[in-house]
Every structure is written in C-alpha cells, then in structure tokens.
Amino acid sequence: MTDQHALHTDVAIIGAGPVGMALALSLEGSGRRVLLLDARPPKAWANDPRALALAHGSRQLLERLQAWDAGAATAIDEIHVSQRGGFGRTLLTAADYGAPALGYVMRYKDLAAALAARIAPAQLRCECAVDAIEITPEQATLTLAGTTQRVTAGLVVHAEGTPASDPDVRVRDYRQHAIIAQVKPAAPHKHRAWERFTPDGPLALLPLGDDYSVVFTVPSEKVSALLELDDDDFLATLREQFGRRVDFVSCGARSSFPLALRVRSPIIQQRQVWIGNSAQTLHPVSGQGFNLGLRDAAELATALLDHAAADCGAALAAYARGRQTDRRFGMGFTDSIVRVFSNDLAPLRCARGIGLLALDLAPPLRHFVAKRMIWGARAWP
Ligand SMILES: Cc1cc2nc3c(=O)[nH]c(=O)nc-3n(C[C@H](O)[C@H](O)[C@H](O)COP(=O)(O)OP(=O)(O)OC[C@H]3O[C@@H](n4cnc5c(N)ncnc54)[C@H](O)[C@@H]3O)c2cc1C
Known part of the structure; x- marks a missing residue:
C-alpha cells in the first residue's frame, strides 16, 4: 500500500x-x-x-x-610547535612539502x-x-x-x-573545554600558526584574516573564570602562555565547547x-x-x-x-596528543621535549607527520 x-x-x-x-x-x-x-x-x-x-x-x-x-x-605557511615550561620546539613549513600551504583557516x-x-x-x-x-x-x-x-x-x-x-558510541570525556575567540596581534602574523602545549592543555593560534583565531583548551573547572575575565586580563593570560613570542592588542567575544x-x-x-x-x-x-x-x-x-x-x-x-x-x-593521533601533552608531570615534559626535538632534527619524521596533516590517508605508503 x-x-x-x-x-x-x-x-x-x-x-x-x-x-x-x-x-x-x-x-x-x-x-x-x-x-x-x-x-x-x-x-x-x-x-x-x-x-x-x-x-x-x-x-x-x-x-x-x-x-x-x-x-x-x-593560508597557513608555517606551524610553530612548542611546550610551555619545557625544552623542544619544531617548525613545519609549506615549502618542504610541495604544497602551496600547510592548510587554511x-x-x-x-x-x-x-x-x-x-x-x-x-x-x-x-x-x-x-x-x-x-x-x-x-x-x-x-x-x-x-x-x-x-x-x-x-x-x-x-x-x-x-x-x-x-x-x-564509546566516549572518553577529556574534562576539558575549548575557549575560542578572535584576537588582534600586535604585529602581522605572517601566516604562521602556533601550537603551544601548556600544563592545562593545548593552545592554538590560527591566522584568520589579519587576526588570530584562538583555541585555548583548559580543564573544565577553569572555564567559567576565563570566560568572565575582562578582555585585558584574558589577553594577559594568553601572553603568559606564549612568553615574548607573540603579543596581542585586543580580543573579540569568547565562547566555549566541552571536549570529548x-x-x-x-x-x-x-x-x-x-x-x-x-x-x-x-x-x-x-x-x-x-x-x-x-x-x-x-x-x-x-x-x-x-x-x-x-x-x-x-x-x-x-x-x-x-x-x-x-x-x-x-x-589515534589526536587522542595521543591530548593525553601526552595535557599534563605537567616532569618525566612526560622531558619525553615531550625529546619528541619535539626529534621532530625538529629528523626531517623524515617531521615530514611523516606533516604529510598526514596535509593529505590524510592519501599520504599512507
Ligand atoms: C572548538 C572547535 C574547534 C574545531 N576546530 C577544527 C579545526 O580546526 N579543523 C577541523 O577539521 N575540525 C575542527 N573542529 C571539528 C569540526 O567543527 C567538526 O568536525 C565539523 O563541524 C563536523 O561537521 P558535521 O557536518 O559532521 O557536524 P555539524 O557541524 O555538527 O552539523 C550537524 C548538523 O546536523 C543537524 N542535526 C542534528 N541533529 C539532527 C536531527 N535529529 N535531525 C536533523 N538534523 C539534525 C544540526 O542542526 C547540524 O546542522 C572543531 C570543533 C570545535 C568544537
């Protein structure tokens, strides 16, 4: 019928x-x-x-x-990866991979x-x-x-x-939130993205127009306090994470997303x-x-x-x-990064530093990671 x-x-x-x-x-x-x-x-x-x-x-x-x-x-031409309070950093550049950019925001x-x-x-x-x-x-x-x-x-x-x-559906609750906002840098970003691993969680600055889009991962219990800060105090918190590498002049509205x-x-x-x-x-x-x-x-x-x-x-x-x-x-890649990089245990801080150093000193390893970020499965041998 x-x-x-x-x-x-x-x-x-x-x-x-x-x-x-x-x-x-x-x-x-x-x-x-x-x-x-x-x-x-x-x-x-x-x-x-x-x-x-x-x-x-x-x-x-x-x-x-x-x-x-x-x-x-x-366009993202470069990605600078580092950790707060520990050694090791690496820089990925588009020119190394025959692609016009590492990615886009x-x-x-x-x-x-x-x-x-x-x-x-x-x-x-x-x-x-x-x-x-x-x-x-x-x-x-x-x-x-x-x-x-x-x-x-x-x-x-x-x-x-x-x-x-x-x-x-299998769920792993990270007990973290992402705070997102658009911030104006004090100097042109020159298409460089920053990924900074902090004891609270990863913090990314992505070039977007003339600004940065911020994705600031924090433990869930800290999210309300950060959302309630006035703009100057929020920018001061970001500066604290980055040291003298980047500076900011103003900040747009903030919102948050729970992460799992x-x-x-x-x-x-x-x-x-x-x-x-x-x-x-x-x-x-x-x-x-x-x-x-x-x-x-x-x-x-x-x-x-x-x-x-x-x-x-x-x-x-x-x-x-x-x-x-x-x-x-x-x-697997995403989950491992969150778990290895969202803590402040001294042995792990040291292991992360060695990992970042190894990425920096061993081009084949760096290329392996970068190519998979650019191409996904197509980069598998
Ligand atoms: C803070 C943050 C930053 C992120 N950054 C990145 C990044 O840099 N790069 C990246 O690749 N990904 C990123 N992501 C992930 C990305 O946002 C998602 O993977 C993407 O939006 C998924 O798209 P989707 O179409 O599957 O789902 P959604 O974008 O969630 O769309 C789902 C749609 O389904 C509709 N819907 C829901 N229920 C029903 C129903 N019962 N009947 C009919 N319609 C329904 C909704 O209205 C919605 O329109 C980020 C996520 C977050 C939270």
Whole structure:
C-alpha cells in the first residue's frame, strides 16, 4: 500500500552541516535523488563562532565541489610547535612539502555558506528533526518531529553531528573545554600558526584574516573564570602562555565547547551509515575533525557510485573497509596528543621535549607527520 504521507528519496542525509552538504554535492549528477534534512532553521550556521583549520587536501576536495571560497580562507605557511615550561620546539613549513600551504583557516559559517550556495533548494528541508527511523530489508522510513509526513529512502546517512549517548558510541570525556575567540596581534602574523602545549592543555593560534583565531583548551573547572575575565586580563593570560613570542592588542567575544572523544562502532548497519562528527567527534587539538569528515563524505560518494543502488550493502561494506586507516590515524593521533601533552608531570615534559626535538632534527619524521596533516590517508605508503 502506498503511504500518502511519505516522500521518497534514494539517499536521505540527516544533518545539513558541512559534512552532510559535502556528501549531497558529491552525489550531484549521479542520478540519485538526495534529500538533506536539518533540525535547525535555514542558515542557523551563520551564528557558529568556530574557525576551522582545513588541510590542503580538503581545499582540493572543496574545489572539486565548487565550494571553495578563496576569499574567506587564510593560508597557513608555517606551524610553530612548542611546550610551555619545557625544552623542544619544531617548525613545519609549506615549502618542504610541495604544497602551496600547510592548510587554511576558515570560519565554519563561511564554509557552510559556500557549500549551501551550491545546494538546490528542493534538496534541503530545514526545521525537520528526524526523531525515529524504521529499517526493513526493502527501505528505511524516517519520522519527522512535529509532522505526520514521513520520508522513505533506500539509504539513510547520519551526518547529524556529535552523537548523544548510545551503546554503539564509546566516549572518553577529556574534562576539558575549548575557549575560542578572535584576537588582534600586535604585529602581522605572517601566516604562521602556533601550537603551544601548556600544563592545562593545548593552545592554538590560527591566522584568520589579519587576526588570530584562538583555541585555548583548559580543564573544565577553569572555564567559567576565563570566560568572565575582562578582555585585558584574558589577553594577559594568553601572553603568559606564549612568553615574548607573540603579543596581542585586543580580543573579540569568547565562547566555549566541552571536549570529548566519541567514536561510533560499527559505522554501518543495514541501509544506514554514519559520517563526520556522528561517526567520530574529536578533540580540536590537531584540527582533524572536519577534514576527516570531509574525506568520509568523499569516499562514501565514491563507494555509492561504484555500486548499483540495489547493491547498497556492498557499497557500505566497501566504504567501511576503506575508511579504517584514515579514521584510525586521525582518532589515534589526536587522542595521543591530548593525553601526552595535557599534563605537567616532569618525566612526560622531558619525553615531550625529546619528541619535539626529534621532530625538529629528523626531517623524515617531521615530514611523516606533516604529510598526514596535509593529505590524510592519501599520504599512507
Ligand atoms: C572548538 C572547535 C574547534 C574545531 N576546530 C577544527 C579545526 O580546526 N579543523 C577541523 O577539521 N575540525 C575542527 N573542529 C571539528 C569540526 O567543527 C567538526 O568536525 C565539523 O563541524 C563536523 O561537521 P558535521 O557536518 O559532521 O557536524 P555539524 O557541524 O555538527 O552539523 C550537524 C548538523 O546536523 C543537524 N542535526 C542534528 N541533529 C539532527 C536531527 N535529529 N535531525 C536533523 N538534523 C539534525 C544540526 O542542526 C547540524 O546542522 C572543531 C570543533 C570545535 C568544537
């Protein structure tokens, strides 16, 4: 019997964040009907305060989707890595890797706007929170909150962002928050990013326009006090972390995000697949989260296009197999950095110094890390 209230599509994507939209664009021209469903009102992303570091490989993927807004991107030519209160530092430079930049910094809202501008209006339904999914061997049926309308689909893609508690999601709570803000440097940044490991947690300065975007990781119990400081005192706190290396003249609004690692396993089930933050939500320390999610979207599109629509199970299995290495490296690398660098134990401080020194003195080791940050899985031998 036909369901009068059902709208049918081949691929239903839950979540029109940057990863969901990138997948919809990657399937453009494939002959498959794609519908994006988002819980929030249109353009809700315009209020997101985050700035994201994008790998050079992500730029190439976004260019392929005609969603690269060059005017909104600030190139990172160098990354200076050091630790507070300990020896060892290293400098990564783009010139060493044959890439025009190590990466780029872009506001989440500019990234989302560039992707959204390419989405056909008929493909996107806003204020449509999916609150239940029923799977049968033939199809998936999605129930939308606040309406009797249902959506039936051959495949459901979960791109709804950070997952809530679920038995399939492993959580490691870092008991840290990221405080983010835009600060004006006293001298031009010359496209250099800074990653400074402090006893509280990692602190990053990312060049954004003429300013820096700050991602300051602190233990959760310190977050309210730092948010309540006036601008001068907050800048003094940043100066304290950096010594004389960088100075600042003013600071914009501050906001905070709780930090945890959330990993879903398995990432595929019958007629369902999880990508982006819904599959893995990472600590922002090494700027891997969106980059990994974008590669999820690109590889899922490839797996779907390599198989007939009726072969959904085989396409999902190929996708899950293909994503193992890249996901494992992205999650393992980020998690290790947080755990090794967010403390002030003397033996670990010394080991970190030796590690940074080794990176500085051994170009092959430095290149190994840098190439994986620029290219992700494509850099694996
Ligand atoms: C402070 C901070 C700094 C970061 N810095 C970086 C960085 O430098 N580089 C980097 O690569 N990554 C970074 N990240 C990670 C990056 O922000 C995420 O990986 C990325 O936003 C994930 O995109 P997404 O589309 O998967 O999810 P989201 O951006 O969370 O989008 C999910 C969408 O799903 C919708 N939705 C949710 N539930 C439902 C539902 N039930 N029904 C319908 N729609 C729903 C939401 O409204 C939203 O639009 C950072 C994260 C933080 C917190």
